Amino acid sequence: MAGSAFDVEQLRLAAARGLPASCHDDFLRLSRTLVHGPAFQWLLVDAPDENLRKQVMTALDEVLRMAGLNTSRLPVSDRIADVAELEERLIKNARAGSVVHVVGRPGWFDSARWDAFNARRERLASQARARLVFWLDADAIALASSKAPDLWAWRSGVYAFLPPAAPATSAPAIGSSPELKLTSGHVSPIPPRPTGADNRSMAERSRRVAEIRAWLANKPAPPDELLAAPVDELGRLLHDLGDYDAALQHWREVELPLHRRLGDERAEAMTKGQIADILQARGQLDEALRIRREEQLPVYERLGDVRSKAVTTGKIADILQARGQLDEALRIRKEEQLSVYERLGDVRAKAVTMGKIADILQARGQFDEALRIRREEQMPVYERLGDALSKAVTVGKIANILRTRGQLDEALRIYREEQLPVFERLGDIRSKAVTMGQIADILQDRGQFDEALRIRREEQMPVFMRLGDVREQAVTMGQIADILQDRGQLGEALRIRKEEELPVYDRLGEVRGKAITSAKIGLHLLDGEGATADEARQLLETAWAELSRLGLPEADALAEQMRMRGLKLPATHRRE
Incomplete structure (x- = not known):
């Protein structure tokens, strides 16, 4: 019983x-x-x-x-x-x-x-x-x-x-040394994390x-001095595995108290930034913004850490950009980040920030200026620094602009001939999978659904599964559903959205992804059988309310789709 x-x-x-x-x-x-x-x-x-x-x-x-x-x-x-x-x-x-x-x-x-x-x-x-x-x-x-x-x-x-760690009298752990054992006070050292791309x-x-x-x-x-590195790695692993609740609990209950005991204000502020990252991903933009402005910036200002302050203002600009506040995001990039990196002589950070500016210009439709920045102010810097990865990423951004302009052949050539070989040479399987997804986007635009579907299933999903990236798996499943919907396989597309995409966003607490997926389901149902009209309307109204609450521009696009189908927006919800 x-x-x-x-x-x-x-x-x-x-x-x-x-x-x-x-x-x-x-x-x-x-x-x-x-x-x-x-x-x-x-x-x-x-x-x-x-x-x-x-x-x-x-x-x-x-x-x-x-x-x-x-x-x-x-x-x-x-x-x-x-x-x-x-x-x-x-x-x-x-x-x-x-x-x-x-x-x-x-x-x-x-x-x-x-x-x-x-x-x-x-x-x-x-x-x-x-x-x-x-x-x-x-x-x-x-x-x-x-x-x-x-x-x-x-x-x-x-x-x-796994069995408990071996006692100090046992053979040294992988990656350890006698010197490390002597300085650790009889505590066996944790084997080191891998270097380079984490595959x-x-x-x-x-x-x-x-x-x-x-x-x-x-x-x-172990003494606190030895705890910092493994404790930091554990938090990052929990985040990468998509266990956001465990990562937040770890950062709040283990890592923050550790940094306070060590008196490391900078590390404490950085951990709070990681907490803000998850809150931002979950759509809790107001709290993420508050942490960055009230709990990170004052620390870096007090420490005189102008670089970390500039990085944090950039994170603030990211939130504003996500909300469609492009003018203020652009002002921060130009006035509060660029000037710092120029004064520090940090040419790489300046190039990265110029790329962020290009992102905003691209969102505004200013493609010529965005393209000029990529080609003239980013690429030469990465070439001079020998930064093959950043150069490949920028090349892909150029291809994205060309794709938006309808230059599909040239964009496809860049993805295949200038990006993929670099990621393969560097052994960066995640970046390679992302690029394959961009190739699938173009093939889908051209109506080559079979090949686009093959790429999603055979060259993207296995990589994200291997890496344990549950969020990217959900995104890819949504893209597979998009293809199936374009092919007329509406039932299977709907099943994927309901059973394999939506539950992941729900589990991760990612409000934006959940709202957009719910909106797609609602539009699908509304355009289908009349018996599902009430369910569709409820999904759409809830999704619109969430996107509006977050101040995201997708709310306007969804509102237009609802109006086209004769639906009125709920009077109780207004855009903030």
């Missing part, structure tokens, strides 16, 4: 406390998803240590039983010959229980088996209606993201349970999160 919701929650917390500290957060995330999530789920768990895996599974099963969920275990051994046999066993176990723990043997899930699993995903979802928890290792999870991209898109989460997969980032948490939980506690 299932216990009450209160009893389940108390058991979850108690079970988490009984595990190593490095497992606490992921156990709470995983158990919450299983207890409160839908009947069909596919979850992946990186648990390479057998003893720890058994400990976590035992604790998890106690919580699930309290919640009224039956569990079963399905070991994957050499006795299971292929994916077809595994699928049959999964279906059988799913009929008998709500949760099936699939315990993988290292090496069993190779490329061929993931490919076969990917092809069987539809039958799996319809026949094995249970919460399927795959206990694997990092290599198998990484293969799943690249070899089973369609199945990977269905995952409900990736979790990591770590979602599984690798999750492992790194668990690794840092295990190190932070190690006893004796």
